[in-house]
Amino acid sequence: MTRTRNLPGVNRNFRNLWLAQTGSTTGDWFNQVALAQTTLAITHSAEAMGFVLLCRSFPGFVLGPLISPFVDHFDKKKVMIISD
Amino acid sequence: MRAVFVLVFILAVVLKHSACLFIGAFLLGLGGVLFNPASQAYLPHIVKSGDLAEANAISSTTSGFVSVFSTILGGVVATFISPVICFSVNSVSYLWSAFFVSKLLTVKEHAAATRSLDFIRSLSEGLEEVKRNQVARKIIIIGISWGLAGGGYYILIPLIGNTWSGMEGMGIGLLYSVDGLGVISGSLLVKKHIKQQIARMHWFYGIAYVTQAVFFTGIALCSDTWWTIFMLYFMRVSSGIIIPLDSTILQINTAPEVRGRVFALHGSTYGGFMQLSYLTSSLMFANLGITLTGAIIGSVSLFCGMYWLAGMQHRKRIQPPP
Numbered sequence: 001m002t003r004t005r006n007l008p009g010v011n012r013n014f015r016n017l018w019l020a021q022t023g024s025t026t027g028d029w030f031n032q033v034a035l036a037q038t039t040l041a042i043t044h045s046a047e048a049m050g051f052v053l054l055c056r057s058f059p060g061f062v063l064g065p066l067i068s069p070f071v072d073h074f075d076k077k078k079v080m081i082i083s084d
Numbered sequence: 085m086r087a088v089f090v091l092v093f094i095l096a097v098v099l100k101h102s103a104c105l106f107i108g109a110f111l112l113g114l115g116g117v118l119f120n121p122a123s124q125a126y127l128p129h130i131v132k133s134g135d136l137a138e139a140n141a142i143s144s145t146t147s148g149f150v151s152v153f154s155t156i157l158g159g160v161v162a163t164f165i166s167p168v169i170c171f172s173v174n175s176v177s178y179l180w181s182a183f184f185v186s187k188l189l190t191v192k193e194h195a196a197a198t199r200s201l202d203f204i205r206s207l208s209e210g211l212e213e214v215k216r217n218q219v220a221r222k223i224i225i226i227g228i229s230w231g232l233a234g235g236g237y238y239i240l241i242p243l244i245g246n247t248w249s250g251m252e253g254m255g256i257g258l259l260y261s262v263d264g265l266g267v268i269s270g271s272l273l274v275k276k277h278i279k280q281q282i283a284r285m286h287w288f289y290g291i292a293y294v295t296q297a298v299f300f301t302g303i304a305l306c307s308d309t310w311w312t313i314f315m316l317y318f319m320r321v322s323s324g325i326i327i328p329l330d331s332t333i334l335q336i337n338t339a340p341e342v343r344g345r346v347f348a349l350h351g352s353t354y355g356g357f358m359q360l361s362y363l364t365s366s367l368m369f370a371n372l373g374i375t376l377t378g379a380i381i382g383s384v385s386l387f388c389g390m391y392w393l394a395g396m397q398h399r400k401r402i403q404p405p406p
Contacts, residue, residue: 007139013130013189014139017123018146020184025147027090027177029154029264031112033257034162034170035093035105036242042102050239050366055109057359060117064352067118069206071344076122077188083119084086084182 024084085115087178093171120351125344128335134280136335140328144271148324151264159257210345219337220346222395223330226293226388227354233384235361236377237300239369244312259316266317270324286396289329293389296322297382304378
């Protein structure tokens, strides 16, 4: 745990977490644009767009509170790797 | 999991079948349920509490930069080559993420975590913490309120982008890149002006919800392309302040042994109401129009800001002078 002005430069763990998040965020935005375009191209419907987004967040809503104890109980690193 | 699940979208493109979109979105959501709470709960183990605001601001700033380039590039690739490439990039990005996560140090867990898992007790401990912890409770309530309305924002952007003639994916990509620029600017403000100042952190958080409301309503009210971009930018500057502060305030005010559960609860309640919002706001956009729906969504954000600021005033009144 190091306190400096350049956190990613000196804190190796933060740098790795930051690189991991940056990589997956890059992909997520590619997905976001392509998914919106594909959905509107196939369905031509705002409701369908809403339903796609709904499907994506539904598991989090239903399972999130139920499986939250696992986050504190299991190794967070393993949880992140399996999710990816 | 997510690296595999995202490939279902490629099937949707190839088969031109909307069911694949819904299944793919569901699986992708399923794969990501634990990732964010785990990473948010992991961060305070590797960064000092005084550096948390800066660490969260760096993450949001980077996320903003990435969104600008990725959405423009994604829009170009999706429009001129194929959305299949975009989904493939997304799959590889999860493998990249897993690689760097595997290089993280395994942190020593709190004693409570090394006990055998008593599921019900563990679940109720998380709920108890939210009931007891005033700050966590307020952030969760605000998350629910904004979640109830904020889904409309994610539908509004593709709707507006898609109406810009001849641009299709590029129009959506352009708007998301403005979104990213706004988030970068807001996060840089946090990084530069807040750092370890807890009181300022709380003020910025409440005020940003208020300005977010004003500019969101502006997006819905104006029909001019450049005004839309202008309003969107300032709305997302506000979001760029809210995003890192939301995580930081919660990380600072939650005990490490229950932090994962509190973040999971926050994420699931916020995400859950957001998904309800996808449904309601898509129907509202279709039936009430963009202007009225936008004004309603803006009012909810205004409520969030006022609720937080009123709570701060209340705390100030009941706290004895030092």
